[in-house]
Amino acid sequence: MDSISLKALAKINIGLDVTGIRDDGYHEVRMIMQTVNLFDKLTIKKTADGSITMSTNLKFLPVDSDNLCIKAAELLIKEFGIKEGVHIDLEKHIPVAAGMAGGSTDAAAVLFGVNKLFNLKLSKKDMMERGVKIGADVPYCIMRGTALAEGIGEILSPLPPMIKCPVLIAKPGISVSTKQVYQSLDACFDTVKHPDIDGLISDIKAGDLKSLCNNMGNVLEEVTIPLHPIIADIKANMMENGAVGAMMSGSGPTVFGFFDDNKKAKSAKEALTKTGMVKQLYLTTIFNNKN
Structure with a gap:
């Protein structure tokens, strides 16, 4: 195998x-992480000269060691003494710096891809242990699905799959400064008001979308929305156009x-497009490891 093509899936936080x-x-933190079917595309090719290089469709993204993809490739190639190099081509679709673990999921895909290309025989657990050295979200992005994240986000407990539904x-x-x-x-x-994470876990186990949406909470909204009121406006628009939450x-x-009907979700997407409030807008679905 000289090259491999992969999908790097985005995540959302159902509770934070x-x-x-x-x-x-x-x-x-205590967070419920959920993978969605919105993804970047990566192609990783072996190179004979031992170099680790990268290209991307977004000119403003770094393509040197400031990019987590390069860090992920360097980590495995150095550890295993691999003489060949790789070129990583990244086709970016996940919004950048947007709370969706876009950089972390790309790095996770590179770990997976380099593992396959060079037959390193690392298990998912092995890759997760290495991934935390790159970023706190990388282990989850290797795991995927529905999970409770604790500690600084690196202590992961798998949860039953969330009910599948349309996601806008x-x-x-x-741009928002996380710092x-x-x-x-x-x-x-x-x-600040803290969300009921245990209640959300019960809702996931029960497959109750309405109760889950009523219990959803993100403690960071209380400080981010006053800085950027457009976030509240987008939330309100979705709710006015049929979102359950x-x-x-x-x-x-x-x-x-979250929507309980694809027709409602499509209509909400059209309505939100007309407002001009958003730069990137995607209609997708919940991903679980049984997909």
Whole structure:
């Protein structure tokens, strides 16, 4: 095998709670992570000269060691003393810096691809243990599906698959500073409303979409939305157009909406398009490991 083509799937947070701040500055979290069928495409090819290079369809993305894809390839090639190199071509569709683990899922795909290309025989667990060295979300992006993430996001517990439903994903044309969001949260940590993560887990086990949407919560909305009110406007538009529930993913600014009917979801997509509030808009579905 000289090349491999892969899909790197995005994630959303059905629930996101921050439970504390560690002495090293990292935040303790409890999050429910969910993979969706929105993906980047990667092609990884062996190169004879030992170089690790990269190309992408987005000119503003780094293609050097600042990119997690390069870091992932370097990690395995160095560890296993591989003499050949790789070229990674990334076709980016997942919104960038949008709370959807786009960079982490690309890195996870590279770990998977290099493992296959060079027959390293690493298990999923092996790759997850290496992935955390690249980023806290990388192990989850290797696992995929529905999972509870704790610690700084690296302690993962698989959950039963979430009910499959249409998902509308919308990113406005703004950027959010994750650092600024967490600094704002720190300043009001004692007064924010924390979501019921255990209740959400019960809803997932029961397959109850309506109850899940009623219980969804993201503690970071309380600080991100005042900084970027358009997020609340997008949520409201989705709800007005038939979403069972809508919420910001991660630290934002991406908003997702769950629908119980594909026709409603398509109509909501058309309505949101007309507002001009969003730069990227996708209608997709829930992914689970039984897909």
